[in-house]
Amino acid sequence: MSKKLNTETISGFPEWLPEEQIVFNEMLDTIRRVYELYGFEPLETPVIERANVLLAKTGGETEKEIFRFEKSGYDMATRFDLTVPLARYVSEHYDDLTFPFRRYQIGKVYRGEKPQRGRFREFYQCDIDIIDENGLAIENDAEIPCVIYDIFNQLDFGKFIIRISNRKLVSGLMSSVGDEQATTEAMRALDKIEKIGKDGVRERLEELDLSQGMVQKLLDFVSIDGKPQEVIAKLKELEVKDSEFQEGVSELGQIVKWLQVRDIPKEAYKIDLSIVRGLDYYTGTVYETNLVEYPDIGSICSGGRYDNLASQYIDRNLPGVGISIGLTRLFSLLKDEGIIEVGASTLTKALVLPVDPDNREVALKISDSIQDQGIPVEVYNKDEDLRSALEYGNKKGIPYVIFVGDDEIESGEFTVKDMKTGDQTSIPRDNLPTYIKEKVDE
């Protein structure tokens, strides 16, 4: 075979084979279904926006990472996340929206970065956010882990843990550290706890201009571990007077309470004070989610609370809380790890096979009656020998083949072949749709 052009996609722009796409879509549909069950409304914004609007908040740093171009007099760029477009959308349609505004958006976003394992230039994000005006009840923050739980419980990729913390804890703790420089350095040190361990963090903290008591308090804080209620008790024992810190403890306590009320299994979540992420962006609750058996994959669903969604666009105070699932990254890593196994598979459940061109009329009627049951079905359209047709069904992974020959038409009993076991069963014409439906539902 000779190719006339390089038909590979650009590096970092993934595409899948049909059998992979089916699994990808199942994951996407599960996420969408759960989002909808929790009362989130669908939303879509353009993939391409005015560059100055996309860059209004983040400015220069993001600029290098986006695809930006001029056309028809517009300075345009592809979106790099779904949060900035949400902020713009809420600002633009402020008068038409009902608050609290709960929306989900699932779509492609773009990064101009160098692609590597699990990092793409074009990839799907699946976001939910709840936005309210002026205040947003903590009960909203407590809903988010329930959504995460339902999604990963249904996706069924093994044990997972939702790690929850609150930025107010670190921030409140730090307010007693001293000058800004020391605060930033101390936060950087704490953020390294998973990489360099407690002793490493102590070393770094001791290099800073902090009292011995302060160093100890920070170390005590970041070492707190245990069941959610224990963590909260220990946080109280730290006796940090700062009111922001107290707020953080109270908010965490309320979230844990609501998760218990809703029977989210205890092993599915924990308070994890080592999350010091999202320094710039998040202002309260933060979430990360990990697959317990695949720690290398890192967080598969992250998010948190932010004080003001759209301050760059509109004079309104719009606090929100949300999460994002990087679906392309998740799918691709799970596939690499062999957690998602993709074999020959198709949505099509039955191949109706006219043994002879003259049998096609009956084959179409049978196909239509199966389709009426909501089952994807295909009539084999090629005039080839049976072996070729079965090879086609087999290669595609179609689970059932129905033979429509003169004998079958005369007797009114049709042979159904289970392509996995090779078993053949004779089924009366009128029972074919329900037979296939029962088999498929099994």
Next chain:
Amino acid sequence: MSKKLNTETISGFPEWLPEEQIVFNEMLDTIRRVYELYGFEPLETPVIERANVLLAKTGGETEKEIFRFEKSGYDMATRFDLTVPLARYVSEHYDDLTFPFRRYQIGKVYRGEKPQRGRFREFYQCDIDIIDENGLAIENDAEIPCVIYDIFNQLDFGKFIIRISNRKLVSGLMSSVGDEQATTEAMRALDKIEKIGKDGVRERLEELDLSQGMVQKLLDFVSIDGKPQEVIAKLKELEVKDSEFQEGVSELGQIVKWLQVRDIPKEAYKIDLSIVRGLDYYTGTVYETNLVEYPDIGSICSGGRYDNLASQYIDRNLPGVGISIGLTRLFSLLKDEGIIEVGASTLTKALVLPVDPDNREVALKISDSIQDQGIPVEVYNKDEDLRSALEYGNKKGIPYVIFVGDDEIESGEFTVKDMKTGDQTSIPRDNLPTYIKEKVDE
């Protein structure tokens, strides 16, 4: 309210309000479901591709209309349709695909044109294609109108008509016209039949260097009308000796036969010889679909048969047949015409309302039990008076509100308010999920 930036999307890049997005998604889901029922597999290709690959076939003319830019050493462009990416995909993954390859793709495409009513710069196309190697049975062409019928029957926008023709008729007829120049001019004249009428076409044909008999034959051809079987009989009566013409008649005849076998209602399709579209691209069957009551909207689903999908990429003969629905255009025009009416609406079917913060625990339990029935539900998270909560539910269009107060909890009977009628019904706790489900299913 003061805006700090222009937050409108770029002209031609539409976005919808949540209640509009819901209707849009319902249309998209219907199209997807029918595509899947006919055995088409899902596929997705990148929105952005190498510019030289996208432009390999169409070259210069398309170039002006695409969004093209350079980044990371790549000359990139946004795709302008889903057919060119399909051709590239089939070439790239040729060894991994099973032929006949049946795929659907639903995604955004881009045109750099000046936007106007029903014409966008970013819009959805919903495509199916069946590709085979070397030959593709006419039975595939006969499936396409069934797919179109099921989609627009389910979408329920009133009467529609699928117009079917075959390029081989015109092409075969023309082969006896004479020189190439005259052929092109004659085809242009025929293409104007709907605009300038039969007399107008006659005038134009008479200006060309054609025999009087040829002019009459072309006029007879384009004037043929009637039921499908009548049209086919009249085509045979024309006694055109050309073998390509004869092939076209035969193919149309077979398509009509299979549509009759599958009980596609006679009023839903016709053979319409005035379609002379797709001069460059299509080589056999062509389809257009119109809403009978809204002729101004033009064709809402078009497509046809092509000889060789991917000749610009690969040395393989890959004939195909397919259609495309321009969903954004369709949705937007139907909305403008008032055929789609969008009121306050939401996917969320029930708002569970804690009358007092203390009732929230029970409210969550009720919400979870309704959600378990697969019904989107929301617990009102704000600590506000009942009036504000009801206003929220009403503004969003949530159909049922469940009050959870001390009295309800004590008695075990909960008040469900039908927000449309204002009726209030008292329902025992355990019956709430099934009660709401029954109401929703009504």
